[in-house]
Amino acid sequence: MRTPFFRASIVLAACVLALAGCRTLPPSKPASLFTPEEARGAEVYRVKCGKCHRPNTTSPLNGPGLQALTKVKAMPSGTPPSDERMTYVILHGRNMMPGTQLTDDQLSDLLAYLHTL
Numbered sequence: 120m121r122t123p124f125f126r127a128s129i130v131l132a133a134c135v136l137a138l139a140g141c142r143t144l145p146p147s148k149p150a151s152l153f154t155p156e157e158a159r160g161a162e163v164y165r166v167k168c169g170k171c172h173r174p175n176t177t178s179p180l181n182g183p184g185l186q187a188l189t190k191v192k193a194m195p196s197g198t199p200p201s202d203e204r205m206t207y208v209i210l211h212g213r214n215m216m217p218g219t220q221l222t223d224d225q226l227s228d229l230l231a232y233l234h235t236l
Contacts, residue, residue, distance in 0.1 A: 144177065144186050144187035144190070144191070145187055145190055147174065147175050147186065147187075147235055147236050148235035148236075153232075153235065154231070156227065156228050156231040156232075157228070157231045157232050157234075157235050159224075159225075159228040159232075160227075160228035160229045160230070160231045160232025160233070160235075161232045161235075163221065163225050163228055163229045163232070164229060164232050164233075167219050167221070167225075167229070168219075168229075171216070172184065172185050173185070173186075174186065174236050175236070182215075182216055183195040185233070185236050186236055187236060188200055188205075188233055188236050189205075189233055189234045189236070194208075196208070196213060202230050205230060205233060206226060206230065209221065209226065209229065210226070
């Protein structure tokens with residue numbers, strides 16, 4: 120007969136193995152290495168997106184944190200992080216996120232910046 124301690128040890132070992140398989144998200148590109156387009160996009164982000172989305176963490180603010188947004192298989196909505204999908208969500212909104220009016224240049228700069236996260 121297995122003791123409760125033995126079962127707890129098995130559960131603990133399984134948790135440790137599961138956590139060991141988790142990968143951390145890649146770091147954001149340092150601002151000192153931004154291209155001019157990425158730097159302009161960072162400013163668009165600060166003004167238009169920063170009050171709801173944190174750029175360097177996945178922790179939510181009013182909306183999800185966006186660290187490594189373009190480096191993961193799916194955005195918080197579950198869809199792939201393609202430029203087309205991100206453009207649609209930025210311009211038209213989703214759920215509680217309102218659409219954002221941007222010029223074509225602002226949108227291009229913002230997308231370039233999102234790829235640095």
